[in-house]
Structure formats: structure tokens, C-alpha cells
Amino acid sequence: MIRLAHFSDVHLTARPMGWAGRDLLTKRVTGWFNLTSLGRGKRFQHAPTVADVLRRDLATRGYDHLVFSGDATMLGFESEMKLAAKVLGVGDLSLPSAIAVPGNHDVYVASAEKGRIFEAAFAPWQHGKRVGGADYPFATKIGNVWLIAVNSARSNANPIDASGRVGRPQLDRLRELTATLDAGPRVVVSHYPILEPSRKPEPWFHRLRDWDRVRDAAAACGVGLWLHGHRHGWYVLPAGADLPFPTVCVGSSTQSNRWGYHEYSIDGWHLKGRRRVYDPAAAAFTDADTFELKLAGEPRQS
Ligand SMILES: [Fe+2]
Numbered sequence: 001m002i003r004l005a006h007f008s009d010v011h012l013t014a015r016p017m018g019w020a021g022r023d024l025l026t027k028r029v030t031g032w033f034n035l036t037s038l039g040r041g042k043r044f045q046h047a048p049t050v051a052d053v054l055r056r057d058l059a060t061r062g063y064d065h066l067v068f069s070g071d072a073t074m075l076g077f078e079s080e081m082k083l084a085a086k087v088l089g090v091g092d093l094s095l096p097s098a099i100a101v102p103g104n105h106d107v108y109v110a111s112a113e114k115g116r117i118f119e120a121a122f123a124p125w126q127h128g129k130r131v132g133g134a135d136y137p138f139a140t141k142i143g144n145v146w147l148i149a150v151n152s153a154r155s156n157a158n159p160i161d162a163s164g165r166v167g168r169p170q171l172d173r174l175r176e177l178t179a180t181l182d183a184g185p186r187v188v189v190s191h192y193p194i195l196e197p198s199r200k201p202e203p204w205f206h207r208l209r210d211w212d213r214v215r216d217a218a219a220a221c222g223v224g225l226w227l228h229g230h231r232h233g234w235y236v237l238p239a240g241a242d243l244p245f246p247t248v249c250v251g252s253s254t255q256s257n258r259w260g261y262h263e264y265s266i267d268g269w270h271l272k273g274r275r276r277v278y279d280p281a282a283a284a285f286t287d288a289d290t291f292e293l294k295l296a297g298e299p300r301q302s
């Protein structure tokens with residue numbers, strides 16, 4: 001059995017952010033307006049405090065491995081990325097090992113994506129087996145479970161476009177990588193959901209654009225579970241006719257009144273989940289909902 005902690009969408013920011021002249025022609029301007037005038041900053045005003053408490057839990061609750069599904073920052077500035085990595089304890093040897101993928105806010109503009117600032121700051125949480133020299137996907141085995149990082153985030157120039165895409169080249173590498181993995185459940189860690197809580201794809205400006213191709217490719221690669229964030233409210237989708245494997249959205253770990261993270265115990269192909277919710281009065285996370293899932297892909301007994 002292994003124990004994991006899954007957290008996401010911490011959306012930390014820094015002062016000063018480090019604005020440059022070229023940023024004035026990007027969606028960072030509308031993002032900043034959203035942050036300062038449209039309430040996003042208020043929703044995350046306690047994020048630094050909550051992230052500190054989260055890190056204490058990550059260090060002390062005996063997890064085998066940590067899972068971070070992206071959106072470390074608000075506007076993808078290097079200053080925010082470095083601060084977020086420090087606050088979350090990236091590279092701190094008193095924390096368990098971890099796997100991390102970027103969210104759309106970590107590649108908010110093209111220069112953040114091309115500059116690989118997420119990969120630089122979160123490098124200690126990106127160790128694994130890869131295909132060639134590509135950053136994604138990569139896979140690491142914890143106990144008998146393969147955790148597979150798939151990057152679904154990309155930069156978008158349009159200020160209202162928060163969509164993602166995995167893309168054919170990465171899916172080809174996923175097929176190549178998974179063909180080399182030995183037995184054990186395969187759990188994808190990615191930022192974007194495949195389906196929203198109603199089991200439909202998200203609206204075009206928020207969805208994984210190639211959600212159906214990704215779903216089918218992941219199923220063909222023997223994926224048994226998809227862990228993600230991006231939507232800030234948590235939900236669990238069991239497998240069904242529209243989804244060959246279950247998916248779990250942990251939501252935002254630091255947004256006021258949505259704050260929480262998940263603990264998973266995986267024993268064979270069986271997962272027990274427990275949600276831990278932040279209690280501002282106690283300045284601590286406390287136990288909340290529990291759920292159980294059967295991972296897809298268990299070999300048949302002969
Ligand atoms: Fe987010």
C-alpha cells in the first residue's frame with residue numbers, strides 16, 4: 001500500500017512581480033486587473049498562510065509521495081514561481097519525494113512557457129523515466145504504482161482563453177513510454193480535467209481542447225486513474241461509458257472556503273481517498289469527506 005497527498009491550484013503571488021515593458025502587450029495586464037479589481041486577489045488573500053500550513057502537513061503526515069497538479073502562480077512570473085516553489089518546500093529534503101506538472105497560470109504567457117520557468121523551479125519534483133529529451137510525459141514508480149506526469153497546460157494569447165492541450169507529439173510519447181513500464185496501476189497527474197462534474201467537456205475557453213483524443217489514448221495506455229486540478233471545486237467521477245477510468249479533481253488547496261487537499265491510500269487497484277479541509281479558526285487542516293474508487297486496468301485473474 002502507498003499513501004499520497006494531492007494538492008493543486010495554490011495560486012501564490014509575489015511582490016514585486018517583476019513587470020517588464022513587453023508584459024504590457026500580454027494577458028498579464030487583464031490578469032492583473034482580475035487579481036486586483038475583480039476579486040481574485042481577495043479569494044486568495046489567505047493563500048500564503050494556508051500554503052504554510054499545508055507544507056507542515058506534507059512534511060509530517062507520513063506520505064510516501066506528493067502530487068501537485070499545477071497552477072502554482074497567478075500570472076506566471078518567475079518571481080511568483082520561485083516563491084511558490086520555496087513555500088511548497090520544493091527541494092526541501094524533510095518533505096517526501098513529489099511529482100509536479102504545470103497549470104495554465106504557470107505558462108500564462110508564451111515567454112513563461114518557452115523559458116521553462118516552472119520546470120526550472122520544480123525540477124526536484126520532476127524526476128522520472130522519459131522518452132528522449134522531452135520534458136513530458138515522465139513516469140516514476142512509488143511502491144507498485146506508476147505515477148505519470150502529462151502536461152496539459154499551454155500559453156494562450158487571448159485573455160479569456162484558459163484552455164489546455166496535450167497534443168499529438170506528447171500522446172505519441174505517452175504510448176512509447178507506457179509500453180516500457182512494468183506491471184502496476186498507472187495514475188496520470190495532469191492539470192486539466194477530462195470532463196466537468198456534469199460529465200460533459202468544460203466550456204471551450206476552459207477545457208482540455210483534445211479531451212476526447214487524450215481520454216482514448218490514456219485508456220489505450222492502460223491508465224487507471226486521472227488526478228487533476230484546474231477547476232477550483234473538488235469532485236470525483238467514477239468510470240463510466242464516457243470515461244474508461246475514474247478522475248479526481250482536488251480543487252484549489254488555498255482559495256478561501258474551497259481550500260483542501262486529498263490523501264490517497266492505494267492498495268492494489270483499490271483507492272481510499274480522504275479530503276482534508278482548512279479550518280481558519282484552528283489554522284489547520286481537518287478530516288472531511290471520504291471516498292473509494294476502483295482503478296481501471298486490473299489484470300484478470302486466470
Ligand atoms: Fe487554478
Ligand SMILES: [Fe+2]
Binds near residue numbers: 071231
Ligand atoms: Fe488552471
